[in-house]
Amino acid sequence: MAQLLLLTRDTATSAEILPALGLLSHQLSVAAMESASLLNAEPDVVVIDARLDLVGARNLCRTLQAAGNGLPILLIVTEGGLAALSPEWAPQDFVLVTAGPAEVEARIRLLAATDASDDVIRAGRVEIDESAYTARLDGRSLDLTYTEFELLKFFAAHPGRVFSREQLLSEVWGYDYYGGTRTVDVHVRRLRAKLGDAESLIGTVRNVGYRFDPR
Incomplete structure (x- = not known):
């Protein structure tokens, strides 16, 4: 509420x-x-x-x-x-x-x-502190790599929206990244593993890409 x-x-x-x-x-x-x-x-x-x-x-x-x-x-x-x-x-x-x-x-x-004040993004069970560069799930700290953190932060800042792999690659990795979109799948898989029983927060939209659902 x-x-x-x-x-x-x-x-x-x-x-x-x-x-x-x-x-x-x-x-x-x-x-x-x-x-x-x-x-x-x-x-x-x-x-x-x-x-x-x-x-x-x-x-x-x-x-x-x-x-x-x-x-x-x-x-x-x-x-x-x-x-x-x-x-x-x-x-x-x-x-x-x-x-x-x-x-x-x-x-x-x-x-x-999503609460963007004080450099903190809150999306359901996830809390991202940009200034401290920390991510929490239900209050528990997540041990993320730089790219995993940036990917989760982007998802949390845009709850409910669907992004293609190309869009994620552009927004998170940057236009100057020369790798393919498969790296997005790899990082999403690793990020889901670290989310544990909350892995369904990142949903797959068939033939389109991914969506963050902050239930």
């Missing part, structure tokens, strides 16, 4: 703003759509209501990102509001007001799974 902070200019209830929220079990607080609302709050996900004020929502997204607190942002938009979205908004994800509970739950779960 995640801690959600809904920032809005509407006086309606959260269930009216995004009906699916009323069917989920997350802890939800509602506050004014301004950066000051986060001063005494520690949410896992910030939900910004962009239905009535696209400009204000955009400016708030940019302000929160510039603050560097690492809080993931989920935008609530209407179908018409989609045309206004652009990379400068910098939210981690968005959801339409018509989205069902299963979709909203999945988006919240994936956003809450």
Whole structure:
């Protein structure tokens, strides 16, 4: 269960703003759509209501990102509001007001799974401390090589996404690496072995590549 902070200019209830929220079990607080609302709050996900004020929502997204607190942002938009979205908004994800509970739950779960603050990435049972260069599974330290650490860190930073072997090779090994994609399979196999009974965290997507599922 995640801690959600809904920032809005509407006086309606959260269930009216995004009906699916009323069917989920997350802890939800509602506050004014301004950066000051986060001063005494520690949410896992910030939900910004962009239905009535696209400009204000955009400016708030940019302000929160510039603050560097690492809080993931989920935008609530209407179908018409989609045309206004652009990379400068910098939210981690968005959801339409018509989205069902299963979709909203999945988006919240994936956003809450990764905490990028303080150089620590948390994805389910895995915790990556970039500054200390350590990785833990259920609190237990993992003895990883440099490449295994970088591979696990990349997976943990992108939970739920599917990556081809070519993409992993490019992102983890770098463009100047001359080896073939088979090295990805080898390192995934070794990493799974070190994860032990949690090896299924790294799933194989047939004919595509791999996906990290932070259950």
